[in-house]
Structure formats: C-alpha cells, structure tokens
Amino acid sequence: MSKVDLLGRRNFIKGLGAASVAMATPALASSVSANEVKWDETVEIAIIGSGFAGLAAGIEATRKGCKSVTIFEKMPVFGGNSAINGGLFAAPGTPMQKKEGVDDSVERMVSDQLKSGRGIADEELLRHVASHANEALQLTMDAGAEFHPYLQQLGGHSVPRTYQTTVSCGAGITQPLLKECRKLGVGTVSRAKFEGFVLDDNGKVVGAKIRTGYYFGEEGKGKLIYVKATRGVIMATGGFGQNIDLRMAQDPTLTAEVGCTNAKGATGEGMFEMFRLGAIPVHLAHIQSGPWASPDEGGFGYVSNYSIFNFPHSIAINRMTGKRFMNEIADRKTRADAELNCRDAQGNPLPPIMITSYEHAKEHPNCKKVLKYNVGWKFDSVEELAKHFDVPLKELKAQIEEYNGYVKSGNDEQFGKNMGKAKGKYIKAPFTVVRLWPKVHYCQGGVQVTKEARVKDSFTGQPIEGLFAAGEVCGGIHGVSRLGSCSIPECMVMGMTAARTIMGA
Incomplete structure (x- = not known):
C-alpha cells in the first residue's frame, strides 16, 4: 500500500x-x-x-x-x-506455590481465564503470557520488587497463585x-x-x-x-x-x-x-468494573486491596435481605453484576456490605487505614452492625450461622464458593465491615x-x-x-x- x-x-x-x-x-x-x-x-x-x-x-x-x-x-x-x-501478580507453578503445596500449571491458569472470558478470550495469547509469567515475576524481583510471604486466591482463580507487593x-x-x-x-x-x-x-x-x-x-x-x-x-x-x-x-x-x-x-x-x-x-x-471497590473513597483507595484479600473468608450481604447474594470469589463480572442488582425498595442503589471477622481482617495492612479513614467500620456485636446498616437482624444472624456451617464442612451450599482459604476462619465478633460498589477498572x-x-x-x-x-x-x-x-x-x-x-x- x-x-x-x-x-x-x-x-x-x-x-x-x-x-x-x-x-x-x-x-x-x-x-x-x-x-x-x-x-x-x-x-x-x-x-x-x-x-x-x-x-x-x-x-x-x-x-x-x-x-x-x-x-x-x-x-x-x-x-x-x-x-x-x-500490585497483584498471578503466575502458575511458582516457588511459593510449591512451598505451600499448591498444584498449578499453565494449562490450569489458562483454563480459569478462558472461563472468565466467556468464550471469546484469545487462548494463544493467554497461554503465551502464562508460559512466561514466572520469568516476568523474576524480572520484578531481580529489580528489587518485594512481595508478601503468602499467596492469595482471587475471584475466578481455581487455586491460590497471586503474589502481592x-x-x-x-x-x-x-x-x-x-x-x-x-x-x-x-x-x-x-x-x-x-x-x-x-x-x-x-x-x-x-x-x-x-x-x-x-x-x-x-x-x-x-x-x-x-x-x-x-x-x-x-x-x-x-x-x-x-x-x-x-x-x-x-x-x-x-x-x-x-x-x-x-x-x-x-x-x-x-x-x-x-x-x-x-x-x-x-x-x-x-x-470491566472492580467489585471490590468502595463508594466511600475515590479511585482505587484502601478498601479495594483490603476486600481482595478478605473476600475468601468474608460474606457479602444484601442490606435489604440480610442474606448473601453472590459467591464472594467468583470472577469480577459475575460479582460486579450481582452488586449492581442490590437496590432499595425504590430501585435506588443500595451498596452491599462485606463482613469480616476483625481477627482475620487485621492480617492485611490496609485494615488499619480502612478504619482510620472511616471507609470501614468495626463492630463488637452483630446487633450493633445490623442497626448501623439497617439490615434485618434475624435474617443476618441466620445467614452468619449458616455460612459458618459451610466453613466447618468446607462446602458452600449457597453459591459454590471455594472454601479452601476460609478453612477455620469463622464469621464472629468483633467484625469489620466495608461497603461495596463497582468502579470502572479495566x-x-x-x-x-x-x-x-x-x-x-x-x-x-x-x-x-x-x-x-x-x-x-x-x-x-x-x-x-x-x-x-x-x-x-x-x-x-x-x-x-x-x-x-x-x-x-
């Protein structure tokens, strides 16, 4: 031409x-x-x-x-x-996975991504990236990047494979x-x-x-x-x-x-x-909209990483019903769509809440900042929590009891959530709570x-x-x-x- x-x-x-x-x-x-x-x-x-x-x-x-x-x-x-x-980096077959006994592979990571992509993702490119992800991760470490000494399992991933700075x-x-x-x-x-x-x-x-x-x-x-x-x-x-x-x-x-x-x-x-x-x-x-974002702060904020870390052992609650409404670690689109459906009786947005035991929430460094800057709240009882957010108390208590049963059994009968990262982490007082609402992200x-x-x-x-x-x-x-x-x-x-x-x- x-x-x-x-x-x-x-x-x-x-x-x-x-x-x-x-x-x-x-x-x-x-x-x-x-x-x-x-x-x-x-x-x-x-x-x-x-x-x-x-x-x-x-x-x-x-x-x-x-x-x-x-x-x-x-x-x-x-x-x-x-x-x-x-600052979240996914890679299959990493040294930390081997140390924690996580069975992963390029094929498994690609399979997870294809499922999230709803049939139109580029398999060749996904496989190319997954095949070289460890090499790229090592490049960051060689340059001086430092990561937490634990893996996270983010929504849509079938195993923990995510490092975080x-x-x-x-x-x-x-x-x-x-x-x-x-x-x-x-x-x-x-x-x-x-x-x-x-x-x-x-x-x-x-x-x-x-x-x-x-x-x-x-x-x-x-x-x-x-x-x-x-x-x-x-x-x-x-x-x-x-x-x-x-x-x-x-x-x-x-x-x-x-x-x-x-x-x-x-x-x-x-x-x-x-x-x-x-x-x-x-x-x-x-x-894509991020389902871990908060309407109480601008941009990515502190809540996003806090939520990403805590979703596996937390419950997301519709404030109108007092019940869970989604798998907390489903892929992003599934969760964002579910959150956007949380509305009041007039159809106006009613941001849902994520409830986490403070004992486990505090393990993430952003917990202190979430509470310090008033974009999250700490409650000593379920009654106090329900009153603050106008959530039906009876239904909320029943939901917490039901979910804790799933933690014990290792099987989420409501939404099929992978309970591996929730093992032994029951929802109990004191609680930390943040509000959720999607933001345009990617x-x-x-x-x-x-x-x-x-x-x-x-x-x-x-x-x-x-x-x-x-x-x-x-x-x-x-x-x-x-x-x-x-x-x-x-x-x-x-x-x-x-x-x-x-x-x-």
Missing part, C-alpha cells in the same frame, strides 16, 4: 460508531510522512508509556543489546496507571523497574505526549511525534518534536477508563457518576492513533496484536511494520472479563515480548 493510501485512510475510529468519534478525547493526533519532517532525536526504540509494559520492554530491549531506548511518558510522574493498581500497590513494581531502566541507561522523559506516528514511503512506522513540556488538559502547548526510531515504536499507553465519552459510547451506563480506579491520564489517545493507522479494534465494549478492548506483540493491520491482516504494542492498549486477550492479578503478567510478558521481537531475540 502506498504512502498516500496509508496517510489518507478513512478514519478507522468510524468503525467504533459515529457516537464514539463525536465524543472522543479532544485534539486527536494524526500521522505524517517522514519526508515532511526534520528529526529532532534518533533512538533505536521509542516506547510510549511508562507502566509495567513500557518499563519491562525498556529493560528487556537493553538486555538484548539495544543501545538506545527512550521511554516517553505523558504525565509528570512515571508509572502510569500501573503505579496505582493493586508489600506496599499493596503497583508502585512496588514500577519504581524498582524504573530504577533498573535508568541503571541500564534507558532514557526516560516525562510530560511528553505522543501525538502521532511518522511513516516512510512504504507505510512503515519509523518514528513518533512527541509534544514535550506537556501539561495534562492543556492541549497544543509545549514543543512538538520528531523522534526517529530506527528499530521500532512500542505502544504501551494503557486503557481508556477515564475517557467518559468513549466508555459511554460502548456502554451508556458508564456515566461520569460511575467511579473509576484509573489514573486521569488513561484516556486512550495512543489507541485511537493506532486505529487511524489501520489497527484492528477488538472488544471495546467489554469494560478495558478489555484495544488493538489486536500477535503473540509477538506486533499490531495487526485491518486491511491486510498482516503486522504493521515498525509498530508494536503491549499492555491494556491491546484488546481481545481476556475476553468479556479479566481475572484479577492477570494484567501485570500480561503487561510485563508482552512488553518483554515486544522488545525480543524487535531485537530478533
């Missing part, structure tokens, strides 16, 4: 529907011909985005012999959305990775917004337009530079959870009133520009990539030369619902994969 045809392609964002075009983020970028620009900088690999995927790509490319790699970050600080995520957030990984990048000589530039690709006469991506000195929301300011990338450009720009207009175009219920756990820079411009270039849009309507949709992290062309089905992508900006990998703790291994493995593909390693 000629340069003229490539640069003049019809706007592929139209494939997303006219409404999403009209409501997209302002100041969309556009690609230009290399014949029209004067290069300001030259690198071998330009990486756009400094989250898990971008940092892993920078480290791996350098270790594979690349002499000149620069990471460009739109926001003022590095780490992107990755820095504020839960000791700081209980993604910064426990991004900061060591950033430090390692700089140690290896990877360039890092913040306040540098990607504004389009530069193409050669054959339509190959040979560089990028970057606006330096950028301040979020102040479009058009700063200095526009052209960066030549002799080996390729890796797009690691993340999802679009904070682009309210775009997410509403996919799901009209995801209005501004629906909270979001993402950093404010998660607006999707890099994804849009790849669509302009001809990348294939996949699964954009599958936007976009399953994005551009289609191969297992070599190449971006596929919608016209030819072949890779777009010089263009690679990794992380949440890619779509179709997880299907309808992503299992918790599977984004970090995906981002890191695919970032490493992109670097290896470029370097021929």
